[in-house]
Amino acid sequence: MLRLRRSASLGRLAARAGVGVGGALALAGGVLELERRAVCQAKALTTAAAAATPPAAGGALASRALTLYQYEICPFCNKVKAVLDYFDVPYATVDVNPLTKAELKFSADYKKVPVLTAASPDLQLNDSADILAHVLTQLKEAGALPERAAFDSPEAQRWSAWVDKQLAVYIYPNITRSFHESQQAFAYVEDVPHFSALDKLANRYVGALAMVFAQGKIKKKYNIVDERAEMFAKLREWSVEVGDRRFHGGDQPDLADLSVYGCLRGIKATSTHAQIMAETDLQPWYQRVEAAVGSSSRISRT
Incomplete structure (x- = not known):
């Protein structure tokens, strides 16, 4: 009935435009053909997304109460979250105050993130690799x-380690080039439920300023001269590695895909991320991984 009404409407439009009945029928046929193609394309996209979706996590892991102590923008924390999200493993997060680290007082010897x-x-597990x-x-x-x-092949592990040792080290210097950029990076503290108004204010201003001052030390530690150019060079390495494949893992993301994706997803709210998407060829790959990962399996944030 819908198609008949649409064809009739097209006939009236054709008459007004001086097009004959044959032209109207041809026009209607063209619209129906476009509809058919759209349906086929939608089915193809659905099939592709299903193929890239992993089996749901089950057994003991899904039933355990996992808590990830993190900084929301930490690349190593975001590697872990990308894997948990991809396999639909439920987890809670606790945002650690970067200035006091009070949330890690239970950990006597380890005061870094992530901690699971x-x-x-x-x-208790420390460090993203473990x-x-x-x-x-x-x-x-x-x-x-x-x-x-396939997911955790030696090659995938090698590139996951590459994220830790070569890509992630450029994130900090690139999101702290100025006080404004540092404030962008610290904007997430406004959404941390257990941070007081004073905690948020201190991190947005004192924390952001401290990050700017620390940027030079980080660059010196890793022998970084031009943080932007060198980060883009590293991203080109990854782009060349992926090549024409949908994912580094082929038809489905592997550990390497999720590691790079997580590292970049963590700074999604910054101008650095926007520039990466605009000035590299990684956006199509990034969007495919984003679609495969789907919504977060995080069940709470404190």
Whole structure:
């Protein structure tokens, strides 16, 4: 009925425009053909998205109370979150105050992020590499990682380590080039539920200023001269590595895809991220990974 009414409307429009009945029918046929193609394209996109979607996590890992202590913009924390999100593993996050680190008082010897804790049995894991190794082992045991060799191949592990040692080190100097950019980076503190008004104010101003002053030390530590140009050079390395593939992992993202994606997703609210998307060829790949990861499996944030 909808198509008949649409064809009749097209006929009236054609008559007003001086087009004959044959022209109106041709026009209607063209519209219906476009509709058919749109439906086919939608089905193809749905099929592709389904192919890139991993099996849901199950077993012991999904039932454990996982808590990730983090900074929202930390590239190492975001690597972990990207993997948890991709496999639909529920987790809670606790934002650590960068100035006081009071939330890590339970950890006697380790005061960095990320830290992952779990109940039943009690567990504390420090550092993204150790956390991801544990998570992937648990996923495999739960049957949610049927192709572990492909997802966590030596090549995928090599590029995940590359993120830690070569890409992530450029994030900090690039989001702290000025006080304005540092404030962009610290804007997330406004959304941290347990931060007081004073905590938020201190981080937005004192924390942002401290980041600007520390930028030079970070550049010196890693022998960085031009942080923007060198970061873009690293991103070109990744772009060349992915090449014409949908993902580094082929038809589905692997650990390398999620590691690079997580690193970049963490600074999504900054002008640095906007420039990366605008001035590199990574945006199509980034959007494919974003679609494959889907919505966050984070269940709470404190």
